[in-house]
Amino acid sequence: MENIYILMLVALVILAVAxxxxxxxxxxxxxxxxxxxxKALPIRTIMIVASLGIFIGAVYSSGLMEVARKGIFNPGEFYFDEIMVIFMAVMITDILLLDFFNTLGLPxxxxxxxVFNLLGAAVVMSLIKISADETKTLIDLGSYINTEKAITIISGILLSVGIAFSVGAIVQWVSRLIFTFQYERKMKHFGAVFGGLALTAILYFIFMKGLKGTPYYKDMKGFLEGNEMYIIAGGFVIFTLxxxxxxxxxxxxxxxxxxxxxTFGLALAFSGNDLVNFIGVPMAAYHSYEAWSAIPGTDPTTFSMDILSKKVPAEPLLLFIAGAIMVITLWFSKKAKTVAETEISLSRQSETHEKFKPNMLSRAIVRGTSLLSRGMSSIVSKSTQERIANSFQKPEAALINKDQSLEAPAFDMIRASVNLMVAGVLISIATTMGLPLSTTxxxxxxxxxxSLADRAWGRESxxxxxxxVLNVIGGWFxxxxAAFIAAGVVAFLIHLNKEVMVPILLLxxxxxxxxxxLAHKKKSATIIDPKRLKKSESNTVQGIIAESADNIKNVVYRTNKIYTLVLKGLATEDIKALRKGLKGVEKLESEIEDLRDNIFYFIKNLDETSVRGSNFYITILAYLTDVAQSLDFITKKSHKHVNNEHKKLRFNQIRELKEVDNKLExxxxxxxSIYENRQFExxxxxxxxxxxxxxxLNEKIKKxxxxxxxxESSPKNTTLYFNILLETKDLVKAIMNLxxxxHNSYRKE
Incomplete structure (x- = not known):
């Protein structure tokens, strides 16, 4: 019996590292x-500063493991056997859930x-205990779960979402009103005051949140507590100077x-306080095993876990190892970069590729906000509106395309400073008041x-x-x-048979x-598809014509492949081939749409002597769009026909479509071949x-x-056949126009 607990303990340690x-x-x-x-600092400098914050916060963390032991449930109500089941379920579920979000790139x-893993596993284990005891009912669930603490944690987290958004928006709006986007000149006059205010807030945050609970904090506690206002005032003067x-x-x-x-302060607070989320459960499990094994022969199903109610300091060596793992992960994790890209893209000042698609709720919110804004404009005087608008006037910058804009800073240093200052202040206040919240x-x-206050969310984006934002918030809920349900299910499975279920669940x-x-690695691989359509980067007519040749060649090649694939799939009723065709068309349309979205930047970057090239480029894109739309129509109609299990096309129809395919191929x-070899004559x-x-094609229609x-006896077959032939005519017409x-533009050059 003891072997299974040793296995579970080893597994928990490995899971903790993961x-x-x-x-x-x-x-x-x-x-x-x-x-x-x-991009205020070089990326290497940023990583070094963050690494120092993480390592120091982790090494000097202590007394922060209470959530895992008694923050959510009452450990004295459970036996050692049950506690190990809860902890095992929590770690398995937690690592899978976090990895799932990392793979999606969502914070x-x-x-x-x-918290919800612990809550779910503890609730299920409590229900199992209640069901096994005829003297207890669901009302007794409250004696197992620390409901007051759980409700406080949940309500604090929910409240922090609205407060953080509102305070961030207000402070940024006021900061931008004072400094404007041309802040370099204003910083000469007000920079010292702003720097003093920001550094005071951030360093106060480091002491109150980042170092709270460390051995050093005990020595400083008498000096810090009760003298907060003096410390803040003194700090402001010193840091302003x-x-x-x-x-x-x-x-x-x-x-x-x-x-x-x-950056250092947030990294310090993160590792010093959120470390409990990673190693709190395994350490609690280790202390549980240590207490149980200290009394040989004790039955694990009757050994009470009252010991977890006592405060147990973290092991310094384990904290050192955990800090080292965190730093290494920060430097080498590609998923960390993926998650960071999500927030940066949502807060980017300039227009760029948008990662998320709009939905009904986002449209309703934007529409409602626009109406509210117009209503407020009627109240505020025009002179005031003009003064405010001048503060938010962005400097003229060289217009670049969306791909190149990704290399530019997402926002300026004023907004970066406000982000760090406001986050630090809010976390400090919550810590002082004893309110739990999520740093994320x-x-x-x-x-x-x-971002909202800085007008990064304009009409275009x-x-x-x-x-x-709604997707991310939805992901939080x-x-x-998911954590509550999944941890409960896993706890139930392990409880059924630990010896069998633990190895299976670990595998x-x-x-x-x-x-x-592997999925994330494949997704993030920077292999450029040679057949992918490319944006024109030339600013001369000759260059535009030459670059367009490659796009035309690639569209023709992909059209040929998709058209043949769809007709074969239709003839053989191969739904997989038709789905592949749908994906191919969708990708082609998306790439053409990207080219159309870049027209504004393309025209702006043209030489004065090459403006004629814009008309050629726009016309070419219009014909490429016509090709893709015809292909899309044929593919969707064919897929719908087979997917709905309608009658298969007749032999004569299949034979004639094969002839059409051969002709078009x-x-x-x-x-x-002409575009590949540049034989445009x-x-x-x-x-x-x-x-x-x-x-x-007309002959086929007549037949x-x-x-x-x-x-003919099938109306569906007839309709589909006519649709394919008529749309093929439009496809050919678009290609010929192209x-x-x-040819005409090439001859003029």
């Missing part, structure tokens, strides 16, 4: 996004995950120091609030950004629900982690085939009309 890795990958966004997004809360002399001597902005110190939620919502966990790792292959031979191909009048436009 949990640190996936946890840091998710929470790295908390302390990296402001520094990385503003979630390790605090919420561990420091900011003044720093700017005078170095000729650099104090915002660089604010961002560096703020606070930092994310502050960043979203400052608002619905996408709001949809992204999903985390709580499943390993398999899922490997699968997610020969045409498209010839076009591809041969385009005339392609356009000369226009009438013959049209007549060929189907005759069949319909005499022998050839004529390119």
């Amino acid at each position: 949990d640190i890795i996936v946890g840091v990958s998710n929470d790295a966004i908390n302390f990296l996004n402001s520094a990385i997004g503003s 979630t809360s390790t605090t919420v995950s561990i 420091f900011s003044h002399f720093f700017q005078k001597i170095t000729k650099k902005s104090i915002l660089l120091v604010v961002i560096g110190v703020g 939620y606070v930092t994310f919502m502050v960043a979203m609030g400052t 608002a619905v996408y950004r709001v949809a992204g 999903f985390t709580a629900l 499943i966990t390993v398999a899922l982690l490997i699968r997610n790792y 020969a045409l498209l292959t010839e076009i591809e 041969k385009i005339k031979s392609i356009t000369d085939q226009k009438d013959s191909i049209s007549e060929f 189907q009309i005759e069949r319909t009048r005499t022998e 050839m004529e436009e390119y």
